[in-house]
Amino acid sequence: xxxxxxxxxxxxxxxxxxxxxxxxxxxxxxxxxxxxxxxxxxxxxxxxxxxxxxxxxxxxxxxxxxxxxxxxxxxxxxxxxxxxxxxxxxxxxxxxxxxxxxxxxxxxxxxxxxxxxxxxxxxxxxxxxxxxxxxxxxxxxxxxxxxxxxxxxxxxxxxxxxxxxxxxxxxxxxxxxxxxxxxxxxxxxxxxxxxxxxxxxxxxxxxxxxxxxxxxxxxxxxxxxxxxxxxxxxxxxxxxxxxxxxxxxxxxxxxxxxxxxxxxxxxxxxxxxxxxxxxxxxxxxxxxxxxxxxxxxxxxxxxxxxxxxxxxxxxxxxxxxxxxxxxxxxxxxxxxxxxxxxxxxxxxxxxxxxxxxxxxxxxxxxxxxxxxxxxxxxxxxxxxxxxxxxxxxxxxxxxxxxxxxxxxxxxxxxxxxxxxxxxxxxxxxxxxxxxxxxxxxxxxxxxxxxxxxxxxxxxxxxxxxxxxxxxxxxx
Numbered sequence: 001x002x003x004x005x006x007x008x009x010x011x012x013x014x015x016x017x018x019x020x021x022x023x024x025x026x027x028x029x030x031x032x033x034x035x036x037x038x039x040x041x042x043x044x045x046x047x048x049x050x051x052x053x054x055x056x057x058x059x060x061x062x063x064x065x066x067x068x069x070x071x072x073x074x075x076x077x078x079x080x081x082x083x084x085x086x087x088x089x090x091x092x093x094x095x096x097x098x099x100x101x102x103x104x105x106x107x108x109x110x111x112x113x114x115x116x117x118x119x120x121x122x123x124x125x126x127x128x129x130x131x132x133x134x135x136x137x138x139x140x141x142x143x144x145x146x147x148x149x150x151x152x153x154x155x156x157x158x159x160x161x162x163x164x165x166x167x168x169x170x171x172x173x174x175x176x177x178x179x180x181x182x183x184x185x186x187x188x189x190x191x192x193x194x195x196x197x198x199x200x201x202x203x204x205x206x207x208x209x210x211x212x213x214x215x216x217x218x219x220x221x222x223x224x225x226x227x228x229x230x231x232x233x234x235x236x237x238x239x240x241x242x243x244x245x246x247x248x249x250x251x252x253x254x255x256x257x258x259x260x261x262x263x264x265x266x267x268x269x270x271x272x273x274x275x276x277x278x279x280x281x282x283x284x285x286x287x288x289x290x291x292x293x294x295x296x297x298x299x300x301x302x303x304x305x306x307x308x309x310x311x312x313x314x315x316x317x318x319x320x321x322x323x324x325x326x327x328x329x330x331x332x333x334x335x336x337x338x339x340x341x342x343x344x345x346x347x348x349x350x351x352x353x354x355x356x357x358x359x360x361x362x363x364x365x366x367x368x369x370x371x372x373x374x375x376x377x378x379x380x381x382x383x384x385x386x387x388x389x390x391x392x393x394x395x396x397x398x399x400x401x402x403x404x405x406x407x408x409x410x411x412x413x414x415x416x417x418x419x420x421x422x423x424x425x426x427x428x429x430x431x432x433x434x435x436x437x438x439x440x441x442x443x444x445x446x447x448x449x450x451x452x453x454x455x456x457x458x459x460x461x462x463x464x465x466x467x468x469x470x471x472x473x474x475x
Contacts, residue, residue: 009041013093013112013316016085020050020075022099023059025363030064032102038109044091046070050081077333078312086327089319098313100363102133110358111316114304124321124350125342126358127279127310131297132174133361135271136200137216138296140231141178143254145195146223153180156193157228160258162201163217164265174200174274174294188258200294203271214265222254232266273297276362279307279354280339283471286387286399288339307354308346308469312338314360321350324457329389329450331443335375336382343390346469349459373432381436381443388447389454392462400440407433 015033019026026047033045045067049056051074060069070084082096093115095108107128114126143156159179161170178197182189193199201216220228232248248266275292278301282288288309292301312328315338325344328337342352384403387396411430418425 009039011044011091012042013044013095013108014085014089014091015043015045015095015097015108016082017045017047017097017099018050018078018081019047019052019056019099020081021052021054021056023052023054023056025099026056026059027063028102029097029099030067033097035105036103036108037105038112042112043095043108044068046085048072048081048085050075050077076330079328079332079334079337080330082312083327083330086317086322089322092319093316094319094322095316096312096314097360098362101130101314102361103128103314104359104361107314107358107360108316110355114353114355114358115316115318120353122349122351123353124318124325124345125310125352126316126355127277127307127352128314128358128360129278129297129301129354129356130276130311130314130360130362132200132202132274132276132294133363135203136174136274136296137203137265137269137271138233139178139199139201139216140197140233141193141199142196142229142231143193143222144226148223153192154195155223156195156197157220157222157226157254158190158192159218159220160188160190161217161219162199163215163219164201165204165215166217167204169202172202176294200274200296214267214269216263216265218252218261218263219258220252220254220261221256221258223256225253225255228252228254230263232269275301277311277313278356279305279352280309280311280342281471282308282466282469285402286391286395287383288336288386301354302356304356305354306351308352309339309342310352313362314358316358318350321345321348324348325350325454329385331446332382332385333378335378336386340382340386340389343386343465344454347390347454347458347460347462347465377432377436377439380433381439384436384440385443385447388444389451390462390465392466395466403433404437407437 017029017033030045036043047060047067048070049060050072057069057071060067072081072084075081076084086094093112095111097103111126111128114120115123141156145154145156147153148155161168162173163169175191178199179191179193182191218230222228228251230250230252250263252261273296275295275297277290278292280288280290290311291307325341325348327341329340332340345352380403384400387399391399407430410433414425414427414430
């Protein structure tokens with residue numbers, strides 16, 4: 001039979017890209033997806049549009065007519081939007097890919113290799129190695145510590161802005177290992193650093209050369225004049241550059257006013273890849289967290305292994321497993337829905353695998369700002385829901401009680417502070433927590449029903465899963 005007359009091969013996997021007002025993200029995502037080295041007959045792409053109001057649909061029709069588009073009339077969130085495609089899937093496997101994620105050419109092939117390997121019949125999901133986009137330069141900060149009145153934190157200096165080559169990259173800096181959350185005094189926004197810690201500053205995208213002069217600008221102040229030492233690169237950065245010497249060091253003298261400090265980035269620093277997620281885990285006092293989060297990628301997670309939780313931003317799923325335990329919980333809308341599904345899969349005796357060679361680069365929180373009220377509402381509410389559905393009952397009850405006791409403590413502290421300072425109390429954080437609890441209580445009957453459904457097919461008890469996978473402390 002001539003090649004042209006050969007019967008078409010049934011696709012093995014459907015790649016689902018969920019989109020909401022992401023016309024600025026879709027081209028990079030779909031263009032990199034189109035470069036997969038897997039036989040084109042073995043996979044198909046599907047974009048689920050979640051009621052976009054931008055020009056996403058026109059873009060898809062004009063530039064990507066070969067991609068199947070499912071149009072939802074409203075924004076159903078990450079859970080509901082993806083569920084539309086998962087419930088309609090006819091291929092043995094489904095891969096989920098965020099619209100702000102860019103897979104390497106062998107990503108899909110690597111996922112399928114894990115799912116189809118000998119003895120992989122009980123592998124329900126294969127989670128990818130997610131790296132932040134772009135590369136970063138590590139900044140090790142050190143300064144004398146102090147404590148402000150009524151503030152238990154060890155504080156360093158206030159950083160207002162960071163620029164690289166004249167471009168403001170403050171919103172893209174990876175702060176978690178060196179600074180606290182964003183704060184404001186009037187219109188001025190800043191972050192307190194820790195006395196010692198590491199920040200990761202993004203280098204210009206697409207830059208692979210070694211410019212003779214690349215500039216870092218830090219806008220900072222301190223509570224009193226004092227020194228700040230910045231070291232470029234740490235051991236990880238040095239290893240990536242093949243440099244066994246000491247990191248380059250700059251010493252600044254800060255004042256009590258915001259001041260711009262221009263610093264030359266070492267010419268040999270090409271930056272390092274930084275990990276976003278290599279599978280996730282549970283830790284006390286009741287949170288899910290990304291493994292390897294904001295760590296330079298120097299090979300410490302280069303071995304495939306079983307993990308507790310997948311990351312829904314880039315994951316391969318076995319359709320048969322979803323048919324057994326169900327898809328995402330529509331009530332979650334977004335955040336923690338992948339934690340809930342992973343937990344249900346584990347309880348039912350399925351496995352979740354991490355594939356280090358299935359690499360995806362990710363623009364973290366491109367669709368919703370981290371720690372915005374929207375983000376906080378869904379993370380905190382869904383955290384309570386996921387433990388209610390899956391954890392041992394006593395632990396779940398303790399978690400809900402702790403949330404309410406914390407809310408009461410915050411209200412008391414806010415009231416006392418307002419009396420001392422003779423000003424109205426800060427009510428927005430309290431109102432947000434009340435909204436979270438009200439929504440949780442509204443969804444509680446559905447969560448308890450889901451818990452009962454899961455128990456009917458579970459091979460492992462909530463206590464057995466919990467004791468195996470819970471890690472004792474914060475990451």
